[in-house]
Amino acid sequence: MNLSHANYRRAVAMLAVAAALSAVTGCHKKDKAVDPSSLGPMPAPPAAAPTATLSADPVAIDLGQSVVLNWRTQNATVVTIDGIGEVPSNGTQTVSPSSSTNFHLTAKGDGGTTEANVRVTVRVPVAPTNNGDSGDMGSEAAFHQNVQDVFFDYDSYDLRPDAQTSSQTAASYLNAHKAIKIVIGGYCDERGSAEYNLALGENRANSAKTALVNAGVPASRIRVISYGKEKQFCTEQNESCWQQNRRAQFSMDR
Amino acid sequence: MNFRSERPLTHLIRFTFAAAIMLSLPVGLHAQDWFKTETSSGVSNIRLAVADFKGVSATDPQTLPLKHTFDTTLYNDLSNAGIFDLISKSMLPQASPGAPAEINLAQWGGAPASAAMVAFGAFGSSGGRITVNGFLFDAKNTQFPQVLAKQYNEQASDDMARQVAHRFADEIIFRLGGGVPGIAETKIYYVKIGGGNKEIWAMDYDGANQHAITHLGTVSISPRISPDNSRIAFSSLGRDGFQIRMYSLLLNRPVSFPSAGGTNLSPAWSPNGRDIAFSSSRSGDPEIWIADSNGGSVHRVTSFRGPDVSPVFNPKTGSQIAWISGRTGLPQLYIMDTDGSGVSRMTDGGYATSPSWSPNGQFIAFAWDRKYGPGAPGGQDIYVMEVATKRWIQLTHDIGRCDFPSWSPDGRHIVFANTPGGRSSSTRIVSMLADGTGRKTLTEAGADMPNWSWK
Known part of the structure; x- marks a missing residue:
């Protein structure tokens, strides 16, 4: 939106300049009152310089995730992006860089060359150190690898056997990284009633918290928030989507 | 004169008694999904x-x-x-x-x-x-x-x-109308859904004059107007989860209400306006608590593992509370005295939520999915139960999911949220007579959780 708006303003500005120029020349010519048709073909106006913008969404990803590049150019005949090659004058492309990358776009036109850059940061997970460094926050990726969201059966807040196992993994990671505080979000699928689901989400988050506390993580490091069905991960109306929404989500509390 | x-x-x-007459029909009628009541009173x-x-x-x-x-x-x-x-x-x-x-x-x-x-x-x-x-x-x-x-x-x-x-x-x-004040001057408070947020709105009883009350830019739900129309209690999502919030209609701004740990939601006013019952998980499990209307002298009323939410006072006596508890699995309708004694389960199964106690104290309207579960027939509809006998009638049929019934102060009408399309974005507010007839849609899609003023 901002891009096209900026371009539009630029176009308006150029039109204004052109109008002003013609007005000035008009003044000069007025004295002589020359018939314009006797002047012959006008010299071609100088070609406008190309414009180019390049953006990435998101600008930071974990290794293996992808990012969408989005570019817009004007007045360009050849547009290239390093590492991708020649591309249309406007477009989007999904890329999965394996390390942090500067994407560089070159737009060549009759009016010159314009460049645009965007940097995509790739977070590469660092293997957790097991030396018991209590000040280590660990990386976001390592956190999510070890502390995984747990999912619940329909209208239930009891931990399933698989969640019991993942809670053990999570607890040992959290015990090895004592600087990490976490917040557990409780979620429900869209069926059922909003108020009851908020209480159910609270019970789900509390079940996940209790499992961690029982495995030795101090309760003071854990915050619990129920979102009920007010926030949804998935909005389809089918069981696989509902299952996605019946969860306790772990995130680092900053 | x-x-x-x-x-x-x-x-x-x-x-007063038309519903009682309807409810005293044989229990066998429960098997019928439809029955008309408008001519049954003989008046x-x-x-x-x-x-x-x-x-x-x-x-x-x-x-x-x-x-x-x-x-x-x-x-x-x-x-x-x-x-x-x-x-x-x-x-x-x-x-x-x-x-x-x-x-x-x-x-x-x-x-x-x-x-x-x-x-x-x-x-x-x-x-x-x-x-x-x-x-x-x-x-x-x-x-x-x-x-x-x-x-x-x-x-x-x-x-x-x-x-x-x-x-x-x-x-x-x-x-x-037998000396019962009309409701044409009453208001309905509700939740307006828009742009990922939910704000508290108000409208006249007939759906006219819809306007915003809060502008908090977050998810605010469960508006409950005080008996004297001076304040709205509701629950709002903040950094620490849902908290009870209070908005003064006299000052036209939020006023303070103490927050506590855990999820705090579904406030309900006592009929004298002095107390507020609500659900809170400040002690771990979501239970029913009662505080005074400023949030002081807070104490817990229920104590049982499982979600306890959506309390509502008996508006006639102020001495009983109906609420929803998941202590035995799926949520059921219960009543108890305000001190937590005399607990009685009202529904015998299914998925029951969102009670509203009738102004005369005789009936509880609530949302009920009687055959809850994947692939089960029927859906979530509005029901009215006579408290003394636990007999019930079904008020809505085949119009999509219905929830959050709220009685009008004259006890002749019920307003509720209806989701005709199945998606929560299609939820709108509908009113009807307390026998299920005279249904009127009051809002466009994007409105939920209506609460009828006390006068």
């Missing part, structure tokens, strides 16, 4: 004619549109009241009597109108004021026909034309 007392009394009885409604008011000072160009608003609102209010057979305007005499001297009662009492009562009067506007003279005449009493005469003088605006019509309608309903 000549006032026939038998008729209003029968109507009082009808409305006919008062046949009422509402004349278009006589426009006076018609030189003022404002008069005609304002009079149209007034006439339409008055007709709709009396039609919505549920205690009248409103005579179609096409059957009425071609006359707009503006004063008692101008009405020919025989014309109104005779066929085809055959009115028992006639509401009429004069509507004028001049100098930025509207003046309304309203009368209610008993068409069958030729000697002393006047039942009611009211005069109103207000600022000339579309909103005031509607308000004056509401007031006059409520006077008529009060006189002919």
Whole structure:
């Protein structure tokens, strides 16, 4: 939106300049009152310089995730992006860089060359150190690898056997990284009633918290928030989507 | 004033006990998904004619549109009241009597109108004021026909034309409805869904005048208006989850209410306005707690593993609470005394939520999915249960998911949230008579959790 708006303003500005120029020349010519048709073909106006913008969404990803590049150019005949090659004058492309990358776009036109850059940061997970460094926050990726969201059966807040196992993994990671505080979000699928689901989400988050506390993580490091069905991960109306929404989500509390 | 007392009394009885009569039908009726109740009470409604008011000072160009608003609102209010057979305007005499001297009662009492009562009067506007003279005449009493005469003088605006019509309608309903005040001047508070946020909104009882109350930019739910219409309690998502919040309608701003740990939601006012019951997980498990209306002297009422939410006081006595508990699995409707004793389970299965206790204390309306589960037939509908007998009737059928019923202060209407399309974005607010008839959609899609004011 901002891009096209900026371009539009630029176009308006150029039109204004052109109008002003013609007005000035008009003044000069007025004295002589020359018939314009006797002047012959006008010299071609100088070609406008190309414009180019390049953006990435998101600008930071974990290794293996992808990012969408989005570019817009004007007045360009050849547009290239390093590492991708020649591309249309406007477009989007999904890329999965394996390390942090500067994407560089070159737009060549009759009016010159314009460049645009965007940097995509790739977070590469660092293997957790097991030396018991209590000040280590660990990386976001390592956190999510070890502390995984747990999912619940329909209208239930009891931990399933698989969640019991993942809670053990999570607890040992959290015990090895004592600087990490976490917040557990409780979620429900869209069926059922909003108020009851908020209480159910609270019970789900509390079940996940209790499992961690029982495995030795101090309760003071854990915050619990129920979102009920007010926030949804998935909005389809089918069981696989509902299952996605019946969860306790772990995130680092900053 | 000549006032026939038998008729209003029968109507009082009808409305207080019509539901009781319906509920005392054999339990076998539960198997039927449909039954009509509007003719089962054996009492006919008062046949009422509402004349278009006589426009006076018609030189003022404002008069005609304002009079149209007034006439339409008055007709709709009396039609919505549920205690009248409103005579179609096409059957009425071609006359707009503006004063008692101008009405020919025989014309109104005779066929085809055959009115028992006639509401009429004069509507004028001049100098930025509207003046309304309203009368209610008993068409069958030729000697002393006047039942009611009211005069109103207000600022000339579309909103005031509607308000004056509401007031006059409520006077008529009060006189002919067995002394139960009408609801035309009441408000409905609700949740407006938009842009990922939910704000608290308010509207008139008929869906007019919809406007925002809060602008908090977060998810605010479960608005509950205080009995004196001065404050709205609700629950709002902040950094630490849902907390009880309070908004003053006198100051037009949020006022402080202490927050606590855990999820705090579904506030409910005691009928004297001094206490608030709500669900809180400050001690771990979501339980019912009671605080005073400033959040002080807070204490826990329930203590049982599983979600406990959506408390509501018995508005007649203030000494009982109905609420929803998941202590045995799926959520069920329970009642208890306010000290936590005398717990009684009301529903025998399914998925029951969102109780609303009727103003006379006899009934609880709630949302119920009786055969809950994947692939089960039926859906979530509005039900009314008689507290003393636990007998129930189903009020909505096959219109999509229904939730959050709320009684009108006269006990004759129920407003609720209806989701016709299955998606929560299609949720809208609908009102109906307490027997399930007279359904009216009050809002567009994007409105939820209605709460009817106490007066």
